[in-house]
Amino acid sequence: MSDSNQINEVISTEHSGDVALVCIDNPPVNATGHAVREGLEIAFAGLIADASVKVIALYCAGRTFVAGADIREFGKPAKAPGLSSVLNVIEQSPTPVISIIHGTALGGGLELALATHARVAIEGAKIGLPEVLLGLLPGAGGTQRLPRLSGLAFALDVILSGRQVPVQEALEKGAVDRVVAGEPRMVALAAAQQVLDGTLATRRTVDLSAEYDRAVIDATLAGVKKKNPHLISPVKCVEAVAACNLPLAEGLAVERQCFMDCMQTPQRGGLIHAFFGERAVSNIPEAKGETRPLDRIGVIGGGTMGSGISTACLSAGFPVRLIEVKEDALARGVATITKNLDGAVSRGKMTSEARDAALARLEPSLAMEDLADVDLVIEAVFEKMEIKQEIFGKLDTICKPGAILASNTSYLDINAIAEMTSRPQDVLGLHFFSPAHVMRLLEIVQGAKTAPDALATGFLLAKKLKKVGVLAQVCDGFIGNRILGHYSKVISYLVLDGASPQQVDNALEGFGLAMGPHKVGDLAGLDIGYMTRQRKKEEGLDPNERYGGAVADRICEQGWYGRKTGKGYYLYESGAPVPNPEVAGFIDEVRAADGITPQSFTDQDIIDRYMTAMISEAARVVEDGTAKRPVDVDMVFLFGYGFPRFRGGPLHYADMIGATELVRRIEAYAKTDPNYWQVPEILRKMAADGTTFADLNQ
Ligand code: T1G
Numbered sequence: 249m250s251d252s253n254q255i256n257e258v259i260s261t262e263h264s265g266d267v268a269l270v271c272i273d274n275p276p277v278n279a280t281g282h283a284v285r286e287g288l289e290i291a292f293a294g295l296i297a298d299a300s301v302k303v304i305a306l307y308c309a310g311r312t313f314v315a316g317a318d319i320r321e322f323g324k325p326a327k328a329p330g331l332s333s334v335l336n337v338i339e340q341s342p343t344p345v346i347s348i349i350h351g352t353a354l355g356g357g358l359e360l361a362l363a364t365h366a367r368v369a370i371e372g373a374k375i376g377l378p379e380v381l382l383g384l385l386p387g388a389g390g391t392q393r394l395p396r397l398s399g400l401a402f403a404l405d406v407i408l409s410g411r412q413v414p415v416q417e418a419l420e421k422g423a424v425d426r427v428v429a430g431e432p433r434m435v436a437l438a439a440a441q442q443v444l445d446g447t448l449a450t451r452r453t454v455d456l457s458a459e460y461d462r463a464v465i466d467a468t469l470a471g472v473k474k475k476n477p478h479l480i481s482p483v484k485c486v487e488a489v490a491a492c493n494l495p496l497a498e499g500l501a502v503e504r505q506c507f508m509d510c511m512q513t514p515q516r517g518g519l520i521h522a523f524f525g526e527r528a529v530s531n532i533p534e535a536k537g538e539t540r541p542l543d544r545i546g547v548i549g550g551g552t553m554g555s556g557i558s559t560a561c562l563s564a565g566f567p568v569r570l571i572e573v574k575e576d577a578l579a580r581g582v583a584t585i586t587k588n589l590d591g592a593v594s595r596g597k598m599t600s601e602a603r604d605a606a607l608a609r610l611e612p613s614l615a616m617e618d619l620a621d622v623d624l625v626i627e628a629v630f631e632k633m634e635i636k637q638e639i640f641g642k643l644d645t646i647c648k649p650g651a652i653l654a655s656n657t658s659y660l661d662i663n664a665i666a667e668m669t670s671r672p673q674d675v676l677g678l679h680f681f682s683p684a685h686v687m688r689l690l691e692i693v694q695g696a697k698t699a700p701d702a703l704a705t706g707f708l709l710a711k712k713l714k715k716v717g718v719l720a721q722v723c724d725g726f727i728g729n730r731i732l733g734h735y736s737k738v739i740s741y742l743v744l745d746g747a748s749p750q751q752v753d754n755a756l757e758g759f760g761l762a763m764g765p766h767k768v769g770d771l772a773g774l775d776i777g778y779m780t781r782q783r784k785k786e787e788g789l790d791p792n793e794r795y796g797g798a799v800a801d802r803i804c805e806q807g808w809y810g811r812k813t814g815k816g817y818y819l820y821e822s823g824a825p826v827p828n829p830e831v832a833g834f835i836d837e838v839r840a841a842d843g844i845t846p847q848s849f850t851d852q853d854i855i856d857r858y859m860t861a862m863i864s865e866a867a868r869v870v871e872d873g874t875a876k877r878p879v880d881v882d883m884v885f886l887f888g889y890g891f892p893r894f895r896g897g898p899l900h901y902a903d904m905i906g907a908t909e910l911v912r913r914i915e916a917y918a919k920t921d922p923n924y925w926q927v928p929e930i931l932r933k934m935a936a937d938g939t940t941f942a943d944l945n946q
């Protein structure tokens with residue numbers, strides 16, 4: 249090309265004869281930040297005005313075509329030109345404009361491509377409109393142009409699912425015009441030539457009309473309201489698409505209004521916090537250091553956790569040596585792993601060939617000596633310190649030097665385990681969450697003597713398993729279970745003080761939990777908590793702490809453990825759970841015995857106490873350094889505890905309440921229970937100096 253022009257730091261053009269190229273080079277994902285928009289506006293103004301240019305081809309440098317608007321700009325004052333105005337210039341261009349898609353053309357990136365007059369995709373590329381996953385909707389024409397190109401049903405599917413669509417499917421649906429091999433710039437030159445010689449047709453999307461069916465819109469609207477009763481953006485997505493039968497300018501105006509409606513919601517803030525938080529937790533020095541070899545993994549224990557962990561490692565391509573002590577236990581472990589992998593195949597998450605290859609990498613054994621050559625051992629046996637210490641003592645003599653010895657313990661002291669070895673620098677915690685092959689959270693617990701490269705290898709494992717690895721320091725319960733152990737008490741206090749179990753469940757499900765805590769208890773089995781409470785009673789309860797387990801104890805003493813016995817807080821005889829009427833009697837008995845006069849609680853009261861209790865302990869976890877930052881706690885709860893993603897996490901949510909109000913609430917609650925309700929110093933300080941948890945994430 250004869251004439252190159254660097255428009256600004258991220259946009260350049262090339263011009264030779266009839267053909268002009270526009271290149272976006274804005275690492276890491278060519279997001280349409282202000283410089284990109286401004287550069288495109290200048291570039292297209294110049295090329296459109298140049299009569300010698302007969303076709304313009306737009307492509308991107310780097311790993312992908314534009315992957316969206318720059319999410320980091322959201323919430324800040326908008327800087328002209330807006331993306332929509334740039335796209336309208338491109339669409340209205342009298343000179344044909346084509347785009348070359350590679351990598352992942354997402355959000356504003358796909359919208360940019362839809363505004364061009366033909367789209368050529370490179371094999372392996374994907375397109376998508378994931379804005380709904382951020383609490384938004386395609387705000388630069390996607391809701392108006394995609395239906396015109398690919399029909400209402402496909403557009404609604406792509407916009408509401410936020411999924412990435414392989415370009416072959418996109419080609420079949422008319423969203424792209426051609427799929428070729430090659431690298432973006434060369435494909436751009438060839439495609440431009442095809443426009444000139446008439447072998448690549450171009451047309452403006454605006455000149456197409458969408459096949460429109462109000463019944464499809466109405467059915468879809470009803471569906472999204474039912475599926476996600478809490479979420480705003482899916483409804484707004486449908487409302488915007490519903491305007492695609494209007495003239496484009498009017499449809500774009502409706503889309504704009506719907507987009508701005510979403511931008512104002514705290515859901516957008518929560519979901520974007522979740523997006524960046526998932527990446528921030530591994531963006532720390534401890535995760536970036538040198539790592540050790542990580543090729544062969546050993547798992548000790550074929551129970552629920554051990555088989556789940558083995559499934560996760562096998563699915564990620566690792567060979568796994570699974571150790572059990574008895575033949576029948578080992579067989580059960582292998583059977584569970586096989587069932588897990590078969591489930592992945594039936595859900596379309598894995599091909600049957602991949603399943604077979606994974607199973608071929610499984611090496612069951614009854615001999616711990618077979619762990620001599622593995623790079624990492626994950627112990628997942630019974631939660632008893634003595635058993636774990638004995639195992640680590642043996643591993644110390646069996647495993648090769650430099651092998652990492654990890655415990656999947658959910659709360660025990662990693663340092664006490666490490667002391668049983670001559671190599672505490674090789675020991676750390678890898679706390680998986682059940683089911684370990686599904687839940688994405690992995691708490692990576694740093695022992696006092698854990699070596700930096702061992703810790704970094706824990707994060708490498710998380711990445712390879714596609715899990716969200718969060719750094720935790722040693723304490724009882726690390727991050728998640730420690731906080732759970734605190735706020736779960738407030739649930740029983742609410743019931744003792746006047747709320748019913750189903751009111752608590754309904755209120756918290758209305759807050760966004762998938763399932764209320766009493767239903768969760770019935771599902772998991774009430775006997776688990778019962779055994780824990782009995783153990784703690786034997787060890788001696790804290791006399792200052794209010795005992796909240798009396799009602800649950802009475803339920804368990806009847807042999808009612810929840811779903812598995814057909815009775816718990818609820819009855820399960822007829823499928824859908826109905827409140828167990830006998831539980832109300834137990835509650836009355838306990839209140840009478842404790843001299844409690846029941847009070848009434850609104851659903852908001854329940855939510856406020858529940859969240860204030862969770863936030864209090866979460867704040868203390870940050871204050872004492874168990875968690876590195878508030879965002880780490882938030883990600884633990886999004887990826888390990890089913891906390892509603894649109895709320896961003898407990899400490900993101902805390903910033904919406906504010907430290908001053910939180911301190912006020914805790915002091916008010918403390919009037920009746922000063923032991924349980926104590927103001928964390930960090931909160932008092934934040935209230936005094938007006939800072940937020942977001943400030944602590946910087
Ligand atoms: N804006 C800003 N930064 C982004 C970004 C974006 N859209 N997408 C990714 N990054 C950063 C990310 O934070 C990370 O930074 C680095 O790029 C690599 O990302 C108007 C309003 C493209 C599939 O939602 O899905 O367009 O941690 O680690 O695993 O209608 O990034 O290195 O500092 O995820 O290979 C719509 C979001 C926006 C796409 C690549 N688009 N991104 O995944 O790398 S809203 C999206 C992704 C919008 C319009 C609307 C993924 C990816 P750092 P990564 P990856």
